[in-house]
Amino acid sequence: MKYSLVSARQKGRNRFELSFLQVLISPVVAAVLASSLAGCSKPPPPPQALSLYFVSDTRGRLVPCGCFSGQYGGLTRLKTVLDRVDPATSVMVDVGDAIRGVEDYNLMEYRYMLEAYAAMRFDALNLGQREAQLSAEQLRSLAQQSPVTLISANLLDSQTGTPVCAPWKMIQRGSFKIALVGVMDPRVPAENLGRGLALEKIEITLGKLLPELKRKADFVVLIAFTDEATLSRLAQDFYELDIILGGKVSQPAQALEKQNRSLVLYTGNEGRALGILRTRLDARGKLTGVDHEIRLLEDRIPEDDSIRVLAERYRNEVRSAKLSVDDPANLQENMVPGVKTVAAYVGTPACVGCHTGAAKVWQDSGHASAMETLISRKADADPNCIPCHTVGFGSPSGYRREMAGHRLADVGCESCHGPGSLHVEQRQNHQSVTFKFRPLGAGDCQQCHHGEFSRPFDWGHFWPQIQHGNETSNATASARSGGKL
Ligand code: HEC
Ligand code: HEC
Ligand code: HEC
Ligand code: HEC
Numbered sequence: 425m426k427y428s429l430v431s432a433r434q435k436g437r438n439r440f441e442l443s444f445l446q447v448l449i450s451p452v453v454a455a456v457l458a459s460s461l462a463g464c465s466k467p468p469p470p471p472q473a474l475s476l477y478f479v480s481d482t483r484g485r486l487v488p489c490g491c492f493s494g495q496y497g498g499l500t501r502l503k504t505v506l507d508r509v510d511p512a513t514s515v516m517v518d519v520g521d522a523i524r525g526v527e528d529y530n531l532m533e534y535r536y537m538l539e540a541y542a543a544m545r546f547d548a549l550n551l552g553q554r555e556a557q558l559s560a561e562q563l564r565s566l567a568q569q570s571p572v573t574l575i576s577a578n579l580l581d582s583q584t585g586t587p588v589c590a591p592w593k594m595i596q597r598g599s600f601k602i603a604l605v606g607v608m609d610p611r612v613p614a615e616n617l618g619r620g621l622a623l624e625k626i627e628i629t630l631g632k633l634l635p636e637l638k639r640k641a642d643f644v645v646l647i648a649f650t651d652e653a654t655l656s657r658l659a660q661d662f663y664e665l666d667i668i669l670g671g672k673v674s675q676p677a678q679a680l681e682k683q684n685r686s687l688v689l690y691t692g693n694e695g696r697a698l699g700i701l702r703t704r705l706d707a708r709g710k711l712t713g714v715d716h717e718i719r720l721l722e723d724r725i726p727e728d729d730s731i732r733v734l735a736e737r738y739r740n741e742v743r744s745a746k747l748s749v750d751d752p753a754n755l756q757e758n759m760v761p762g763v764k765t766v767a768a769y770v771g772t773p774a775c776v777g778c779h780t781g782a783a784k785v786w787q788d789s790g791h792a793s794a795m796e797t798l799i800s801r802k803a804d805a806d807p808n809c810i811p812c813h814t815v816g817f818g819s820p821s822g823y824r825r826e827m828a829g830h831r832l833a834d835v836g837c838e839s840c841h842g843p844g845s846l847h848v849e850q851r852q853n854h855q856s857v858t859f860k861f862r863p864l865g866a867g868d869c870q871q872c873h874h875g876e877f878s879r880p881f882d883w884g885h886f887w888p889q890i891q892h893g894n895e896t897s898n899a900t901a902s903a904r905s906g907g908k909l
Contacts, residue, residue: 426449427689431439471704471712472598472812475514475528476645477506482695483554484533486540487735489809490801491877498694498719500541500727500735505698505719506544507602507728515655516545519671519691520552520608520649524549525620526782527749529742529807531562531847535569536738540731544569548593550606552671553616560620563588575606575647582622592632594641602639605633609650609672626650627661634664643705645669646686647731655690659683666711680716689716694876736802740777745806745818752820767843769820771831774848775838783894789890804828812872815839840868 454743488495518541520707523534541549549572554564560581567589568715577591592605598669607630610623617623626648635643645667651756655670663685670677670690681688691699700717748754772792776783794813795890798804805825807817810864815832816822821843823832838844846859873881 425850429633439622439798441546444817446740471706472600473513474597474600474602474604474703474705475509476667476669476699476701476703477509478519478647478669478671478691478698478699478701479695479697480519480521480649480673480690481692482518482522482537482539482554484522484530484808485695486533486537487732488737489876492879494723496722497639497694497876497878498727498731499544499695500719500731502698503540503544503724503728503731504725505721511545513593515547515597515602515604515645517547517604517645517647517669518549519647519669520550520606521554521574521671522549522552522695523554523558524808525554525643526557527746527807528819529745529749531558532742532745534566534740535807536734538566538570540734543730543734546572547595548573548575548604548606548647550574550608550649550671551589552608552649553612555617556608556612556621556623557618558673560588562618563621575604575632576608577605577836578607578610578624580624582620585622586619591629592637597704600642602643602645603637604645604647605630605637606647607649609648609654626654630658630662630664634662638664642708643667644656647671653691656683659686659847662686667703669701677716678717687711687714693720693852739802739806742807742902743890747807747825749807749818750825752824753819755818755822768845769816769819769823769832769843770845770848771815771837772834772836772838775844776838776849779837781894785890786837791839791890794835795833812877816843819843821845835872839872840864865875 430727430820482499485498487500488498509516517733522532522537522541522593538549549570551574554580558566563574573593574589575591575593576589577587577589580586581588592603595602595604607626608623610625612623612861630646635642643666644664644666646658646662648658649671652670656666659665659668659681660683665686668686668688670688671692673690673882676691676693676699677689680701681871687701687703689701691697691700698719698721699708700719701714702716703714704712706712731871771785773788790797795804798806798809798813803809809826810823810825811817813835815834815836815838816824817824827833841861844861847861849855850857850859866881869883872878872882873886
């Protein structure tokens with residue numbers, strides 16, 4: 425588990441509603457906030473509660489993939505948590521990187537995610553660097569059609585210099601107007617920025633925008649897809665910001681920071697950690713009390729059925745759609761440029777006759793039923809799942825979605841050893857053996873066994889379960905008999 429801090433702390437908790445990492449703001453800061461009110465002459469009306477809920481880095485996780493039990497996260501769980509929240513006193517935003525990637529099916533999935541965010545009553549989604557890989561045209565059309573508001577103040581159309589979607593959104597809670605402003609870190613390599621887009625420095629964007637917003641709003645919240653250091657710097661540079669919610673970070677915040685006039689809190693972690701900032705506003709929109717929490721979306725949180733339905737609708741749509749990955753002409757051989765591909769995938773049945781020992785071990789392992797697993801989840805046509813549950817998906821001779829029940833379905837010999845056509849040819853026809861499979865190790869397993877897709881990978885634990893390769897007798901005999909076994 426990558427996020428050991430919280431998983432360790434949450435041990436012993438057995439109800440998901442329990443909050444942990446709940447830290448009251450330091451007494452010093454509270455005193456400062458209180459003293460800033462002291463000059464007030466007429467008695468202020470009772471403070472109004474306002475809670476901000478935010479996630480970041482969700483990267484397509486409508487539902488957890490289910491690769492092992494005990495997975496965290498997914499909009500399915502986020503919905504369950506946010507359903508308990510009173511929208512009249514809360515603000516809900518996504519800091520960025522909600523989309524998984526820029527493939528056609530990623531975009532399809534993102535549309536269902538936008539529906540999910542709307543169902544959760546999100547006020548706005550800020551664009552992150554993954555969204556900025558789409559083209560200006562795609563973003564404009566998404567922003568127009570989206571059931572939830574997309575914002576970004578510094579992602580601009582490179583032709584016109586104007587934002588491709590709303591730069592900010594004004595919302596009302598009680599008597600207060602709250603401006604939500606979205607920005608993202610402009611340090612993006614040119615090749616990772618979508619067609620027709622340009623990024624402006626955050627400081628320049630805010631310098632232009634904030635004086636106006638400060639006049640219109642009682643309260644300004646910056647939603648910033650950028651790293652910890654930049655979040656601090658923005659707080660130092662712009663007194664107009666009341667709250668900064670961040671997202672492009674290595675780990676969720678361990679503490680709430682008070683910098684200049686701003687409260688800074690951030691989260692990330694593949695959408696598995698929900699940031700919560702609870703505040704009270706006095707009559708003039710000043711913060712009078714604050715606490716915060718980073719709540720992990722643990723596996724005990726029930727998954728919301730309506731979001732599961734959206735995920736199913738995505739999988740149905742992707743099943744019948746014609747996608748770019750379906751056409752071998754669009755697939756790049758992962759080879760040295762200019763050098764013709766040497767070997768192609770031939771499928772496990774081509775190996776089992778000679779390597780009977782290895783074949784038996786394989787047949788008894790989960791690898792041999794990896795496609796069955798996807799079928800049981802109705803995910804067998806989802807390109808998000810297929811690469812690790814088949815042979816060579818994404819390479820011209822590898823598995824394609826039209827190949828249901830094909831010899832390249834499941835994790836086969838060549839998923840680990842690589843394409844075997846030359847090996848089979850040379851071994852079968854008694855040619856001189858010039859082709860050699862490369863030696864494998866734990867790193868080859870971890871291409872699939874990593875992160876949320878696997879229990880923590882430990883060679884000493886995993887390899888013995890599928891150990892093979894010493895049973896060479898059959899292959900050797902086969903070689904002697906010219907492959908006619
Ligand atoms: C990065 C590679 C990768 C991707 C992508 C991937 N999986 Fe997996 N999946 C695995 C691995 C590895 C395991 C075995 C994990 C383990 O044993 O701890 C697994 C196991 C599973 C299992 C559990 C099988 C069982 O019976 O124990 C399910 C269900 C599953 N995956 C579904 C999916 C779905 C659905 C998707 C797409 C949303 C997906 N996977 C995408 C690598 C992947
Ligand atoms: C015609 C019989 C035959 C077929 C079919 C065959 N092999 Fe082999 N394979 C051999 C022989 C013979 C060796 C030499 C080592 C030995 O004697 O086991 C070998 C060796 C290997 C090795 C060790 C590394 C190397 O390059 O020598 C791997 C890995 C391997 N085979 C995988 C495969 C895979 C994967 C397939 C299917 C794509 C396959 N084999 C199909 C006969 C065969
Ligand atoms: C191409 C992706 C991929 C690679 C590479 C891969 N695995 Fe897996 N592995 C999977 C998937 C997918 C599953 C789950 C299969 C299922 O049950 O549906 C899995 C399951 C397992 C299991 C669970 C036990 C079982 O039999 O169900 C073990 C053990 C395992 N893998 C070991 C390894 C080892 C060791 C390596 C490296 C030598 C490796 N895997 C490489 C995809 C991969
Ligand atoms: C999950 C990954 C994985 C799968 C699937 C897999 N192998 Fe292997 N195989 C390995 C690893 C790892 C080794 C040991 C390290 C090495 O020899 O490179 C190995 C070793 C071997 C060897 C001995 C290599 C040598 O140099 O002596 C042969 C032969 C072999 N595998 C054949 C097969 C065949 C045939 C299949 C399919 C029936 C298969 N393997 C499926 C990962 C895999």
